Each structure stands twice: as structure tokens, then as C-alpha cells.
Amino acid sequence: MNKPLTMAQTKRLGVLAVHSVDEFVISVPNLDVAEEFYSLFGLRVEREGDALGLYTFSGAHRYGRVISGPKKRLQWLTMGVYAEDFEAFKNHFKSKGIQTIASRDPLSSDGLWIDTPDGFPVQIKVCEKSSPSMPPNRIFAPESNGAGRSPNKSKVQKVHPRYLSHVLLFTKSVTASLAFYEDVLGLRMSDSAGDDLIAFVHSPHGSDHHLLAFLKSDDYGFHHASWAVDSIDEVGLGSMQMAAAGFKEGWGVGRHVLGSNYFRYIQDPWGGFCEYSFDIDFVPHTIDWPAANHPPDDSLYAWGPDVKPDFGLNYEASGQEFVANRTPTN
Numbered sequence: 001m002n003k004p005l006t007m008a009q010t011k012r013l014g015v016l017a018v019h020s021v022d023e024f025v026i027s028v029p030n031l032d033v034a035e036e037f038y039s040l041f042g043l044r045v046e047r048e049g050d051a052l053g054l055y056t057f058s059g060a061h062r063y064g065r066v067i068s069g070p071k072k073r074l075q076w077l078t079m080g081v082y083a084e085d086f087e088a089f090k091n092h093f094k095s096k097g098i099q100t101i102a103s104r105d106p107l108s109s110d111g112l113w114i115d116t117p118d119g120f121p122v123q124i125k126v127c128e129k130s131s132p133s134m135p136p137n138r139i140f141a142p143e144s145n146g147a148g149r150s151p152n153k154s155k156v157q158k159v160h161p162r163y164l165s166h167v168l169l170f171t172k173s174v175t176a177s178l179a180f181y182e183d184v185l186g187l188r189m190s191d192s193a194g195d196d197l198i199a200f201v202h203s204p205h206g207s208d209h210h211l212l213a214f215l216k217s218d219d220y221g222f223h224h225a226s227w228a229v230d231s232i233d234e235v236g237l238g239s240m241q242m243a244a245a246g247f248k249e250g251w252g253v254g255r256h257v258l259g260s261n262y263f264r265y266i267q268d269p270w271g272g273f274c275e276y277s278f279d280i281d282f283v284p285h286t287i288d289w290p291a292a293n294h295p296p297d298d299s300l301y302a303w304g305p306d307v308k309p310d311f312g313l314n315y316e317a318s319g320q321e322f323v324a325n326r327t328p329t330n
């Protein structure tokens, strides 16, 4: 069902900015558990030495890496830049008085590494733009034309997300994170809600409404990775796919207001989430998105079930312990 991703690499000329979240890296205590979870979710999971690589079945890009650690913890983000911008970024960091730090990646010393205000590192690296450069694939049911349009339940195929849409991080300060990702990395605010509660940023080189977002917490952390699927049916079918494997905890199906995407969040084995997302707003490189601050109660979702009580809880913060509650399957 999934076609290969073929995207022109759009660029807003004269603007210095990262173009993609090239890769996220998290640690978890048990790689076997992670391999099973992400495979069930529909990703292509590859054993790579002491780590897992997270891919989709739509291309060769590695969107995430899972390494071993005492607990689930955000390790670092790698942000992609165009080759012609790399020297300019070096100079930009110098002009802002930002010190580079040693590589945290045992496999590579590529790129530039800097600390975020929250205290975890970000790598800036030359790489292909992996954020979409055109509106994502969207399949809607055709006109009835005398025949039923629902997927036939007996013929349903496993859902395989197409690409990483965005990552939501916990942050100690949404305001400080916004300042860092805008002033240092060139991202732009799409929308925010509340006072230092949550904010969403996109790349001026073209990306989904948000490729990164920040939610206020006592500590930094990795709230969720959001994976784009082709239809609202795939959001629902993905939810069923995970429930059948015992992963019934989560939130959705619903529709976000900011970003507009239909969602189903699956709670992962460590208390974070993995999102099936469809029809998120797209911000082309030619458009200045009308950023605004919104009331929190008119931001999160237009419709859907009540929010899961621990949806905003940061299990990476000290003092929070997640007890996995996977339903046994027959």
C-alpha cells in the first residue's frame, strides 16, 4: 500500500535553519521489549550492534535509535541541515557564544554538538531533508458509486506508518526552549497554548505544522514520536492492531486543534506514547504560518475521548514510576 517517498528538497533561500529532526535517540532498559513494540506498531526495526534502528517501510531513512540504559530517557536529537549551511551554522554558533561539545554518539563524531537549555545535547549534521517538503499523502474514501467503501475487515493489512512527523519533548521551560530552537536553530513557532504550557515549531524550509513541540514539565523527556499514516482508517486500524497485541492503553481516536491531525496515541512500555497521525497541517517553505497563542481548552482536541489522566506525565522525571499494564492476549 505504501509508495516510496519521493520529495523534492525545498529550501527557503537566505534563511539559516535546520530542515529536519533527522533522528531521535532514546534509551530503554530492554531492547527486546522495544523491538517487539515498535515492530507491532508497524515500523521496520533493525538490530544494529547494541542498538535498534527505527525505520519505516517507505524508505531508507533511520528516524530513531533505541539504545540500552537503566531507564527510558531521551539521549539526544540530531537535527539535519543543508550542506551549504553547515559553515554558516558554525559561525552562527560562534556569534551567539555557543560552545560546541564532544560527540555523544559512540558511532560517529560527525557534525556539531551543542547543549540545549534543558541539558540534553543536540547534534547538527549535514543530511538529506527527511521532513516532508510537500503535503503528506492523504487517502480519502472515494464516492460510493454503488458499492460499500469501508475496508473489508477480513482483508485488513497491517498498518505501516510512512514517516516521522514530529517529536514532542517535555521541557523545563517552553519559553527557553522556544528561544533556543528559534534563535539558535532557526525553527519557527507555528502555535502555542497557555502561558509556558506547550508550543509547536516548524522548519521554514517546509515541514509539517510541527516537527518538534515542547510541553512543560519538571524535567526534560521524550513524550512521543508521531508517525504519519495515509488515512483516518489507518489511524483506527493501527489502534486495533496494537490493542490486539495487548497495547490498549492510550488516547484517541480524536482530532487535534493545533496541527489539525487525527490521532491515536498508544502508550509504550515505558509510559511514553507512539502516535498514529493523519492529515496534519503542512507549512510549505513559501508561507509564513500565522503563529498565535491559543487558550489551552481550545487547543488540544476538537473531538475525541477524555484525555488519559497520565497523558502529560513525564515518567522520565525523578519520582515518577510507570507500571506497564499490557493486557494479556489469547
Ligand SMILES: [Fe+2]
Binding pocket: 166, 168, 224, 226, 275
Ligand atoms: Fe503528536
